[in-house]
Structures are given as C-alpha cells and as structure tokens.
Amino acid sequence: xxxxxxxxxxxxxxxxxxxxxxxxxxxxxxxxxxxxxxxxxxxxxxxxxxxxxxxxxxxxxxxxxxxxxxxxxxxxxxxxxxxxxxxxxxxxxxxxxxxxxxxxxxxxxxxxxxxxxxxxxxxxxxxxxxxxxxxxxxxxxxxxxxxxxxxxxxxxxxxxxxxxxxxxxxxxxxxxxxxxxxxxxxxxxxxxxxxxxxxxxxxxxxxxxxxxxxxxxxxxxxxxxxxxxxxxxxxxxxxxxxxxxxxxxxxxxxxxxxxxxxxxxxxxxxxxxxxxxxxxxxxxxxxxxxxxxxxxxxxxxxxxxxxxxxxxxxxxxxxxxxxxxxxxxxxxxxxxxxxxxxxxxxxxxxxxxxx
Numbered sequence: 001x002x003x004x005x006x007x008x009x010x011x012x013x014x015x016x017x018x019x020x021x022x023x024x025x026x027x028x029x030x031x032x033x034x035x036x037x038x039x040x041x042x043x044x045x046x047x048x049x050x051x052x053x054x055x056x057x058x059x060x061x062x063x064x065x066x067x068x069x070x071x072x073x074x075x076x077x078x079x080x081x082x083x084x085x086x087x088x089x090x091x092x093x094x095x096x097x098x099x100x101x102x103x104x105x106x107x108x109x110x111x112x113x114x115x116x117x118x119x120x121x122x123x124x125x126x127x128x129x130x131x132x133x134x135x136x137x138x139x140x141x142x143x144x145x146x147x148x149x150x151x152x153x154x155x156x157x158x159x160x161x162x163x164x165x166x167x168x169x170x171x172x173x174x175x176x177x178x179x180x181x182x183x184x185x186x187x188x189x190x191x192x193x194x195x196x197x198x199x200x201x202x203x204x205x206x207x208x209x210x211x212x213x214x215x216x217x218x219x220x221x222x223x224x225x226x227x228x229x230x231x232x233x234x235x236x237x238x239x240x241x242x243x244x245x246x247x248x249x250x251x252x253x254x255x256x257x258x259x260x261x262x263x264x265x266x267x268x269x270x271x272x273x274x275x276x277x278x279x280x281x282x283x284x285x286x287x288x289x290x291x292x293x294x295x296x297x298x299x300x301x302x303x304x305x306x307x308x309x310x311x312x313x314x315x316x317x318x319x320x321x322x323x324x325x326x327x328x329x330x331x332x333x334x335x336x337x338x339x340x341x342x343x344x345x346x347x348x349x350x351x352x353x354x355x
Contacts, residue, residue: 006040006344006345006346006349006350006351007040007041007043007044007344007346008044008047008048009342009344009351009354009355010040010041010044010170010313010315010342010344010346011041011044011045011048011050011148012048012355013312013313013342013355014041014148014168014170014312014313015045015048015050015147015148020142020146020147020148020149021147021148021149021168022138022142022148022149022150022151022165022166022168023149023150023151023166023168023169023170023312024150024151024152024153024160024161024165024166024168024169024170025037025038025041025150025151025152025153025169025170025172026153026158026160026161026169026170026171026172027153027171027172027174028171028172028173028174028177028184028187028188028191029174029176029177030176031174031176031320031321031322032172032173032174032176032177032317033172033173033174033315033316033317033319034152034153034172035073035075035152036073036172036317036346036347037170037172037315037317037344037346038075038150038152039073039075039076040346041150042054042075042076042077042078042081042150043076043078045148046078046081050147050148051080051081051082051145051146051147051148052077052078052080052081052082052146052147052148052149052150053081053082053083053084053138053141053142053144053146053148053149053150054075054077054081054082054083054084054123054125054141054149054150054152055083055084055085055125055127055134055137055138055141055149055150055151055152056085056125056126056127056151056152056153057127057129057134057151057152057153057159057160058126058127058129058152074093074122075122075123075124075125075152076095076120076121076122076123077095077117077120077121077122077123078117078120079117079118079119079120080116080117081116081117082114082115082116082117082141082144082145082146083097083114083115083117083123083125084103084112084113084114084115084125084127084137084140084141085112085113085115085123085124085125085126085127086107086108086109086110086111086112086113086126086127087099087102087109087110087111087112087113088109088110089109089123089124089125089126090113090115090123090124092124093121093122093123093124094121094122095117095119095120095121095122095123096117096118096119096121097115097116097117097118097123098115098116098118099113099114099115100114100115100116100144101113101114101140102114103136103137103140105128105133105136105137106128107126107127107128109126112126112127112128112133112137114137114140114141114144116144125152127152131159131160131162131164131165132164134151134160134165135164135165138151138165138166151165151166153169158284159284161283161284161309161311162282162284162309163282163307163308163309167307167308167309167310168309168310168312169195169309169310169311169312170311170312170313170314170315171188171191171192171311171313171314171315172314172315172317173187173188173314173315173316173317173335174316174317174318174319174320175317175318175319175320175323175324175325175326175331176317176320176321176322176323179320179323179324181326181327181330181331181334184326184331185331185334185335185338186290187290188314188335188338188339189338190290190293190294191311192311192314192338192339192340193293193297194283194286194293195283195309195311196311196340197280197283197286197303197304197305197308198304198305199304199305199306199308200279200304200305200306201304204220204253204279204304207220207224207226207253208220208253208255208279208306210226211226211253211255211279212255212257214226214228215228215229215230215231215257216231216232216233216234216256216257216258217229217231217233217234217236217241217254217255217256217257218255219244219245219248219252219253219254219255220252220253220255220279221248221249221251221252222249222250222251222252227244227248229241229244233257233258234256234257234258234259234260234261234264235258235259235261235263235264238263238264238266238267238268239267241254241264241267242267242268242271242273245268245271245273245276246271246273248276249275250275250276251275251277252275252276252277253276253277253278253279253304254268254276254277254278254279255279256278256279256280256281256285257281258281258285259285259286259287260278260280260285260286260287260288261287261288262287262288262289262292265288265292265293265296266292268296268301269292269295269296269299269301272299274296274299274300274301275300276301276302277302277303277304278301278302278303278304279303279304279305279306280303280304280305280306281305281306281307282305282306282307282308282309283305283308283309284309286303311341312341312342313341313342313343313344314335314339314341314342314343314344315343315344315345315346316331316332316335316343316344316345316350317345317347318331318332318345328345328348328350329350332345332348332350332352333352336352336353339352339353340353341353342354342355
C-alpha cells in the first residue's frame with residue numbers, strides 16, 4: 001500500500017518498546033539511505049512529541065562523505081531533542097545546543113558531550129565507536145529524559161545493533177550496494193537470515209554456560225561433556241578448532257564467544273563438519289561472506305545465538321549516487337516479499353507487511 005504516514009508508522013513501531021525505547025539504524029552499505037531513514041524517523045518523532053535522543057557510532061551529518069567525498073544528507077533535529085556528540089562537532093551544525101554534561105569518552109574531535117537542542121537545525125554526530133561506550137551514552141541520554149533513543153550505526157559497525165547497545169535495529173537497503181538489483185536483494189536475504197538465527201534451545205543453556213566459562217572457543221559433546229579448545233580466540237588458526245570438533249563428533253555444539261570468520265567456517269566446510277552446530281553470542285558476531293554462509297546452511301549446517309537481536313524493519317532506497325537507480329516499485333516489492341517484517345520506502349511513502 002501507499003501511505004503518506006509511512007514515517008509515522010515506522011516511528012510508532014520503534015517507540016513500542018516500553019517506557020524507553022532504543023534502536024539502531026544500520027546500512028547495507030554506504031549511501032544505502034540510512035541517514036534519509038533517520039531523518040524521517042526524527043521528524044515523525046518530533047511531530048508526535050516523543051522526547052528524542054541521538055548518538056552515532058562513528059561520524060554522520062557532514063556535508064560530504066569523509067571517504068567518498070559524495071554529498072550526504074544532513075541530520076536535522078528539533079528543539080527539545082538530546083544529542084551526544086564530540087564537542088568540536090557542535091560548531092559545524094546550525095542547531096543551537098546547550099551542553100549539560102561532558103562524558104569521559106575521547107574522540108579526535110574532543111570529548112563527547114551531552115546537550116539539549118534549544119533551537120532546531122542540523123547537527124554533526126560523532127561518537128566514540130565502542131559498543132560499551134555507546135551503551136553508556138544511551139543510558140545518559142535516557143537519564144536526561146529521552147524516550148526514543150536512536151543510534152546512527154556506521155555501515156561497517158554492525159556492532160551498533162548488539163544486545164549490549166540496543167538489540168533492536170532497522171536495516172537500510174539501497175541501490176548503492178550493487179548495480180545489479182538481484183545482488184542487493186540477495187545480500188538483504190543474507191542479513192535477514194543471520195539476524196533471524198534461532199535462540200539456543202533451553203536444554204543447552206546450562207552446558208553452554210559452562211562452556212563459555214572455559215574459554216573463547218569450546219565444545220559441548222552430545223553426552224554433555226565440555227571440551228575447552230586451546231586457542232586464544234576463534235580468529236586463531238582454525239585447524240585445532242576443527243580437529244577438536246571432528247573428535248567430538250556429530251551432534252556437538254561449537255561455542256564461540258567472539259566472531260565467526262570466513263577462515264574458520266571455510267575450514268569447517270572443507271572438513272564437511274555439517275553435523276556440528278555453531279553457538280554464537282549474537283548475530284552481530286557473524287562476520288562471514290554470503291556465499292560461504294549459504295554453502296554452510298544449504299548443507300545442513302546449524303547455528304544458534306545465545307542472545308537475539310530484533311531486526312524490526314527494512315527501508316528501501318532505489319537511488320544510488322554511484323551508479324544506476326533501481327525501479328522503485330520493483331525493488332520495494334522484492335524486499336517486501338522476502339523480509340517477513342515491515343518494509344518502508346519512506347521517500348515514496350510505500351509500506352508493506354504493516355505492523
């Protein structure tokens with residue numbers, strides 16, 4: 001359906017988390033439409049009178065991209081909103097901000113400060129990057145009265161969606177990812193598959209909790225034994241990990257506290273260890289390419305997460321500043337058909353799979 005209230009529908013969905021609601025907006029790639037989506041949500045929140053808080057994992061709101069030098073949409077904020085950004089960034093925007101607190105987080109642009117917008121305008125958001133620090137900044141914004149707190153996640157900072165930060169995310173998918181619409185749709189499908197990984201079945205909670213305490217990589221055998229793998233992390237040489245997994249046998253759980261890399265998964269695939277189930281902290285720890293991940297899954301490889309992350313909605317952007325645009329309706333309908341959750345083209349006012 002077409003709806004002039006698409007932004008309002010999305011904002012209501014995001015604000016439905018309780019007394020306070022926090023979520024992250026991440027992009028499938030640079031120029032995917034993340035900042036456009038963010039601005040739509042900000043304006044709708046302003047119309048609804050929702051007390052708003054804003055923070056970035058990296059840097060957003062500048063006139064040109066620091067890497068590509070392409071023009072970027074600025075971030076606009078209404079009076080009454082709260083922001084956390086580097087002190088020197090305040091002189092770049094047009095919004096008038098009263099600083100109320102300096103936080104103990106340093107950036108190349110000075111310490112992070114917390115401020116209230118007293119006159120609407122544009123802002124430059126610069127954050128300290130670390131998931132732990134972003135979580136602390138969100139707590140500070142909520143203590144000031146933010147009811148809906150938005151995290152602008154850099155495209156390469158999927159950690160912005162981690163449970164310790166928000167655990168709730170909107171994915172912006174755009175034509176800038178690839179000149180071929182089918183490639184972009186396939187990548188969206190991959191991201192959704194990762195974020196929709198099932199929770200660890202309850203009967204494994206206790207043995208997996210014990211396994212996590214034994215080291216960064218460990219195994220739980222079908223008979224409940226816990227085997228610590230003698231490696232520094234899951235990014236170490238994958239062969240010892242595969243050796244232990246092979247010895248443990250089919251039906252075992254490979255418990256990984258850190259990131260799952262291409263290198264490790266490729267080794268498991270080459271050894272045809274498809275009877276093994278991977279147990280990961282959360283979806284943001286899956287750092288594996290689409291084709292390899294699909295190969296693992298198509299051969300019956302299982303994966304579980306100890307902590308879910310809710311991918312609440314997808315926004316579509318058919319325009320690319322670096323290549324050819326997509327057909328607006330066709331791209332929107334292809335994403336809507338596979339998403340299994342609300343999909344919005346906020347510029348065109350299109351809504352599918354309404355909440």
